[in-house]
Amino acid sequence: MASVTLESVRKVYAGNVEAVKGVSLDIADGSFCVLVGPSGCGKSTLLRMIAGLETITAGKIRIGDRIVNDIEPAERDIAMVFQNYALYPHMNVYDNMAYGLRNRGTPKPEIDKRVREAARILAIEPFLDRKPRQLSGGQRQRVAMGRAIVRKPQVFLFDEPLSNLDAKLRVQMRVEIKRLQRALGVTSVYVTHDQVEAMTLSDKLVVMNHGVIEQIGTPSDVYRRPQTRFVATFIGSPPMNIMEGIVEGPNLVSVGGSLLPVADMRADLKADTRIHVGIRPEDVRVVEDGGTAFRIDVDFIEELGATQLFHGKIAGDEFVLQAPTGLIAASARQLALTVDATNVHLFDRETGQRLGQVDP
Amino acid sequence: MQKRAVFGSRIVPYALLAPQLAITLVFFYWPASQAVWQSFHLEDAFGLSTEFVGFENYVHLFSQPEYYRAMWTTLVFSTAVTVLSLSVALYLAVMADKQLRAAATYKTLLMWPYAVAPAVAGVLWLFMFQPSLGLVARGLRLWGLDWNPLLNGTHAMTLVVLAATWKQISYNFLFFLAGLQAIPKSLIEASAIDGAGPTRRFWTIIFPLLSPTTFFLIVVNVVYVFFDTFGIIDAVTGGGPAKATETLVYKVYSDGRLGGDLGGSAAQSVILMFIVIALTAIQFRYIERKVTY
Numbered sequence: 001m002a003s004v005t006l007e008s009v010r011k012v013y014a015g016n017v018e019a020v021k022g023v024s025l026d027i028a029d030g031s032f033c034v035l036v037g038p039s040g041c042g043k044s045t046l047l048r049m050i051a052g053l054e055t056i057t058a059g060k061i062r063i064g065d066r067i068v069n070d071i072e073p074a075e076r077d078i079a080m081v082f083q084n085y086a087l088y089p090h091m092n093v094y095d096n097m098a099y100g101l102r103n104r105g106t107p108k109p110e111i112d113k114r115v116r117e118a119a120r121i122l123a124i125e126p127f128l129d130r131k132p133r134q135l136s137g138g139q140r141q142r143v144a145m146g147r148a149i150v151r152k153p154q155v156f157l158f159d160e161p162l163s164n165l166d167a168k169l170r171v172q173m174r175v176e177i178k179r180l181q182r183a184l185g186v187t188s189v190y191v192t193h194d195q196v197e198a199m200t201l202s203d204k205l206v207v208m209n210h211g212v213i214e215q216i217g218t219p220s221d222v223y224r225r226p227q228t229r230f231v232a233t234f235i236g237s238p239p240m241n242i243m244e245g246i247v248e249g250p251n252l253v254s255v256g257g258s259l260l261p262v263a264d265m266r267a268d269l270k271a272d273t274r275i276h277v278g279i280r281p282e283d284v285r286v287v288e289d290g291g292t293a294f295r296i297d298v299d300f301i302e303e304l305g306a307t308q309l310f311h312g313k314i315a316g317d318e319f320v321l322q323a324p325t326g327l328i329a330a331s332a333r334q335l336a337l338t339v340d341a342t343n344v345h346l347f348d349r350e351t352g353q354r355l356g357q358v359d360p
Numbered sequence: 361m362q363k364r365a366v367f368g369s370r371i372v373p374y375a376l377l378a379p380q381l382a383i384t385l386v387f388f389y390w391p392a393s394q395a396v397w398q399s400f401h402l403e404d405a406f407g408l409s410t411e412f413v414g415f416e417n418y419v420h421l422f423s424q425p426e427y428y429r430a431m432w433t434t435l436v437f438s439t440a441v442t443v444l445s446l447s448v449a450l451y452l453a454v455m456a457d458k459q460l461r462a463a464a465t466y467k468t469l470l471m472w473p474y475a476v477a478p479a480v481a482g483v484l485w486l487f488m489f490q491p492s493l494g495l496v497a498r499g500l501r502l503w504g505l506d507w508n509p510l511l512n513g514t515h516a517m518t519l520v521v522l523a524a525t526w527k528q529i530s531y532n533f534l535f536f537l538a539g540l541q542a543i544p545k546s547l548i549e550a551s552a553i554d555g556a557g558p559t560r561r562f563w564t565i566i567f568p569l570l571s572p573t574t575f576f577l578i579v580v581n582v583v584y585v586f587f588d589t590f591g592i593i594d595a596v597t598g599g600g601p602a603k604a605t606e607t608l609v610y611k612v613y614s615d616g617r618l619g620g621d622l623g624g625s626a627a628q629s630v631i632l633m634f635i636v637i638a639l640t641a642i643q644f645r646y647i648e649r650k651v652t653y
Binding site for chain 1: 544546547549550551552553554555556557560564565568569
């Protein structure tokens with residue numbers, strides 16, 4: 001097992017396209033790190049650089065205490081699970097898993113032992129003689145995992161491994177990957193654009209956008225205290241509401257004429273500064289009309305089963321409210337809302353940075 | 361989306377098919393049936409009298425040592441050209457598949473020989489290797505090799521093999537390159553991570569995945585060598601010296617046109633026809649099943 005360390009890693013493609021703009025990251029030994037971000041944010045490039053499939057333009061990548069910048073993928077002691085699984089179509093499941101060991105000259109009895117053990121763990125023993133095309137998507141996914149674990153590498157790399165599966169299987173495999181990683185204790189780096197996958201799998205969540213890291217933290221950290229407006233709207237579903245607001249005084253802002261107390265607010269913000277105010281759809285409560293309430297006009301309602309989404313507008317900005325089904329009358333045209341001061345997030349209108357106290 | 365085309369009139373589809381059918385009938389079925397008819401007849405050199413002789417043409421054919429010799433020549437010729445052109449084309453395609461700066465130019469240049477007519481290609485090689493004038497031939501003589509394809513059968517065969525191979529490499533290259541590009545990049549990356557070096561990667565991953573392309577090309581190349589190399593042989597050696605480069609298809613021509621034995625020549629054509637039918641059948645039977653995975 002080993003830690004993975006990135007030091008100011010950059011990737012510039014031909015034509016001066018900068019895909020990764022100076023990323024530094026520490027991934028502790030045995031932890032599960034998820035890189036999440038929209039497509040084109042550089043997360044896959046970063047993973048492929050750790051794998052050795054892309055050259056590193058600048059910076060250093062360490063696996064354990066070895067700098068691997070100039071080391072071939074085969075020598076980095078990593079295993080990778082690809083989005084399309086990349087199983088060798090002309091080999092059966094057994095040979096697919098044994099291939100990496102055979103290339104390394106592992107003795108035959110040892111190969112057999114390891115392949116059968118991996119097959120047992122992943123419940124693919126009945127399929128060892130089959131070709132990949134005779135397997136379902138979930139089974140192929142397991143074989144791809146099996147090919148990674150037989151090698152007993154120091155690091156697992158996952159490149160959106162669940163995105164080709166249907167929704168139900170994806171949830172199931174997500175749980176299995178987590179369980180497997182816990183059991184084996186192998187350092188893992190996992191790339192996804194799905195924020196639910198990111199939240200559920202990670203010990204350490206890394207949110208990326210436009211080739212830079214927006215925030216690193218535990219999933220609950222990132223959810224509770226997003227450091228940028230991008231993170232605030234990317235993590236969480238439905239996304240956080242962002243509204244125009246004005247600073248009224250210390251720990252007080254106004255949105256659409258209503259005053260909102262704010263717990264986490266930078267002390268040096270001057271009154272009348274225009275800012276962005278973020279409130280999660282699940283953090284608001286409906287109240288009787290009163291002093292600290294703000295109002296939304298309801299446009300329509302989305303049914304999610306356990307909860308309902310009320311779509312409306314507040315002073316021209318879109319607003320979504322999530323509430324347990326039945327709590328609010330579906331006929332409501334206007335709602336008076338309140339929110340705890342700890343659940344109001346402020347962001348700079350220009351830079352999108354959080355305007356909170358430096359040390360919470 | 362509707363898969364079947366629907367026509368307003370019943371005549372339109374037939375009208376659209378007619379030109380293709382007419383061409384096939386006039387240029388294939390008509391001459392082919394005439395060949396079958398002729399192969400059962402004996403005709404004098406001026407075409408004045410024709411006599412039905414049954415299978416006599418075929419019997420005569422198989423009693424000729426020359427016919428077996430032409431078969432052997434064809435076998436040697438087709439094996440040499442197929443093996444040589446496939447392996448060179450595969451090598452070039454693997455190289456071209458790498459990211460090269462001038463890849464487009466390189467590919468275009470490799471494509472060109474295919475656009476050269478067989479007879480022109482033949483003349484080109486004939487010039488280069490002509491014993492007394494040819495540039496390459498002079499070079500070979502300087503190296504101490506007594507190069508003379510006009511007298512030496514092996515030299516003549518080498519020359520036609522080279523010319524035929526050169527022309528066929530482009531075609532094979534194109535298919536191999538397409539085949540290589542159809543292999544998902546992630547498979548190559550997975551095998552790199554799995555610790556396979558470039559050579560091992562080629563033989564354990566790339567080459568097996570190319571096998572449908574390779575098999576298709578083997579069949580196409582054999583058919584090519586059987587028939588389309590007539591122009592090259594005619595231009596370079598004319599089947600000589602001493603019939604050392606006379607393939608089956610060239611023998612059809614020399615016996616029929618030059619020798620005036622229309623019946624025997626027709627019988628050879630019919631046999632060639634069966635060979636092609638057999639090759640095509642093999643291709644359809646195996647390419648769809650065994651080699652694909």
